[in-house]
Amino acid sequence: MTTLTGTGTLLRFALRRDRLTTPVWIAVNALTVLSMPNTLKNLYGTESERADLVRQLGTNASFRALIGPLYDTSLGGLTAWRVGVYAGVLAAVTSLLIVVRHTREEEESGRAELLASGAVGRRASLTAALLAAAVANGVLALLITAGLAAQGTAGALAFGLGLAATGMVFATAAAIVAQLTESARLARGLTSAALGAAFVLRAAGDSASGDGSSPLTWLSPLGWLENLRPFAAERWWVLSLFTAAVLAQAAVAYVLAGRRDLGMSFFPTRPGPAAGRLGSAAALAWRLQRGGVLGWSLGFFLAGIVFGGLADGAADLVGDNANAREIFERMGGQSGVTDAFLASMVGIMGLIAALYVVASVLRLNGEETAGRAEPLLACAVGRLRWAAGHLTIAFGGSALIMLLAGLGFAVGYGKEVGPVLGACLVQLPAVWVIGALALLLYGVAPRLAPAAWAVAVAVLLIGWVGPALNAPRPVLDLSPFGHLPKLPGGEMAWGPVLVLTGLAAVLAAGGLARLRRRDLTT
Structure with missing residues (x-):
């Protein structure tokens, strides 16, 4: 052989x-x-x-x-x-x-x-x-x-x-x-x-x-x-x-x-201390995902600085090109070129944050299929407590990285801190809908959970390429990001934000309810 x-x-x-x-x-x-x-x-x-x-x-x-x-x-x-x-x-x-x-x-x-x-x-x-x-x-x-x-x-x-x-x-x-x-x-x-x-x-x-x-x-x-x-x-x-x-x-x-x-x-992993220092399922979830959270946080903060620094030059780059201006406006709203550029870049950061939340939620699936969840749940830890630790990192972490992206935009742009920061946080309901859908897929059928990546990539493609191709409104509306207000520069609309937040809560509740009742993968 x-x-x-x-x-x-x-x-x-x-x-x-x-x-x-x-x-x-x-x-x-x-x-x-x-x-x-x-x-x-x-x-x-x-x-x-x-x-x-x-x-x-x-x-x-x-x-x-x-x-x-x-x-x-x-x-x-x-x-x-x-x-x-x-x-x-x-x-x-x-x-x-x-x-x-x-x-x-x-x-x-x-x-x-x-x-x-x-x-x-x-x-x-x-x-x-x-x-x-x-x-x-x-x-x-x-x-x-x-x-x-x-x-x-x-x-x-x-x-x-x-x-x-x-x-x-x-x-x-x-x-x-x-x-x-x-x-x-x-x-x-x-x-x-x-x-x-x-x-x-x-x-x-x-x-x-x-x-x-x-x-x-x-x-x-x-x-x-x-x-x-x-x-x-x-x-x-x-x-x-x-x-x-x-x-x-x-x-x-x-x-x-x-x-x-x-x-x-x-370079094998070093053994941990003889006496455990993790007192809860949430602490274990943070220990497992802290590297990813820190990496994404740093990346979003630096990306915000870069994009914020480009904002003042956006108008010069577009110049008198009406088509380029139109694409920015389709992505970022009917405001000035600088605000439209900022809004479009904030939207892209939100689309990328959807990839983070899917990866973090699917960590539950990875722990289960690898056999590490079963011995943990055999102890005095309920399924919802175990899942809650990872979901806190997923949904709370997405809020953190978007907040840091907003701070990065503020540092790079150097003015209008509040509107740019608010624009980043407005992306969260759409990000949470994608994460909640990943949780629902995992709760209903773990084998279908990786399909959440296809959903996130499709949303990214619609939000990134759709405006450039002048895609019809029904296609853009397939993405939850298509319903968000275009900030900064546009008017704040609370209706879509609240509806998307409620939809995320319903999807997450359905996923947790199904997870509580189904058999674990062994």
């Missing part, structure tokens, strides 16, 4: 397990990219509008840091500029989740040990995980290449390959981290932190240089993606950087996988 025996079977199993989640991530990424040419054609349809955009980007370092430099004013070049970095981030997130799920998470759950007792090689699971990530990135590359071919075959191919290569860089990085850590949650967190560092390096480099030549930009795989320059005299040699990084990281992961025992890691 070789070290790769059983790889084909494990790959088919991995693809089957991901038959719902991975296609959703790929579809969101592809639709976001492929919707851009038509949107950008409406925004920058004339040469004067495109020349004005180039001029504004040349003088606005903050927007270069946020989006990146513009190398070509064709529709393909504008598409690569507008969504290239963020499509790369999404490809990286998809890839790291796939690899961690099929390596460290399998070992943590004990399934890998059962498989290892059969005819399965030592490195088969790692190989299958990387191949599953490669399949996902390959499908994304094909969709992007085919969808953008009308803008230029070479540019479309470069863009598709660049996104796939970015995903594989972080897939192999996740493979290394999965060997070093003992927890799937920590592996995901550390790889995500590396992705965040790559984004910061690229942003700092692009802020300092308008042509992507900064050394900081070249230190980031996301910087390599933009320096590939799709639709702008493609630099094909940049793909060799991705290839070298993927091969080197994969080699390190394979070496590490061959030198550790199954289920162990090179």
Whole structure:
């Protein structure tokens, strides 16, 4: 038996397990990219509008840091500029989740040990995980290449390959981290932190240089993606950087996988104190989720500072472009451009907060399926008390991160603290509706609980891409965020806020009632 025996079977199993989640991530990424040419054609349809955009980007370092430099004013070049970095981030997130799920998470759950007792090689699971990530990135590359071919075959191919290569860089990085850590949650967190560092390096480099030549930009795989320059005299040699990084990281992961025992890691978790210090289920929930809360809090505060600092330059960037102004107004309301920009950015923060609340609520499902909830509930801890601890972190944590986002906006913007802070808090009822729906799915049928991610991603897609595509009102109203008042700048409407809050309470109560009566997953 070789070290790769059983790889084909494990790959088919991995693809089957991901038959719902991975296609959703790929579809969101592809639709976001492929919707851009038509949107950008409406925004920058004339040469004067495109020349004005180039001029504004040349003088606005903050927007270069946020989006990146513009190398070509064709529709393909504008598409690569507008969504290239963020499509790369999404490809990286998809890839790291796939690899961690099929390596460290399998070992943590004990399934890998059962498989290892059969005819399965030592490195088969790692190989299958990387191949599953490669399949996902390959499908994304094909969709992007085919969808953008009308803008230029070479540019479309470069863009598709660049996104796939970015995903594989972080897939192999996740493979290394999965060997070093003992927890799937920590592996995901550390790889995500590396992705965040790559984004910061690229942003700092692009802020300092308008042509992507900064050394900081070249230190980031996301910087390599933009320096590939799709639709702008493609630099094909940049793909060799991705290839070298993927091969080197994969080699390190394979070496590490061959030198550790199954289920162990090179940096194992330290044992806790002999005498327990957690006196309640709520304290345990905080201990389990405090890292996520702190990470999200810091991220939202810093994002608020960045977006707040961009507010004053929004009017200059939009200039006389009526189409760009209209999109901001559809996202942020019929107020001035600055208020509309702030409202649209606050709305985006609310959409992202929905991802946090889903992840936090589904921690209940993770604890149950991993078998850790059963021994806890065998003690003098009721199901509602156990769930209440995690739900306090989920719903209270979402309020905290939106509050910190508001404070960040106030710091970055430097004026009108109250309206911006209130605008962030107004997003909470919609965030709570998504979290309560996740709780209802978990309470009714734990196997359906991951579908909450599909709901959150769909809401994100409606709120992010819908206004740019001028989607009809009934489509936008499918999202709870579509019913919220557009603040700051608009009028406060308490009716939708109260209705959404009540809906969240009803959904949460239904989920808890069902959780109290159903059997636990064993």
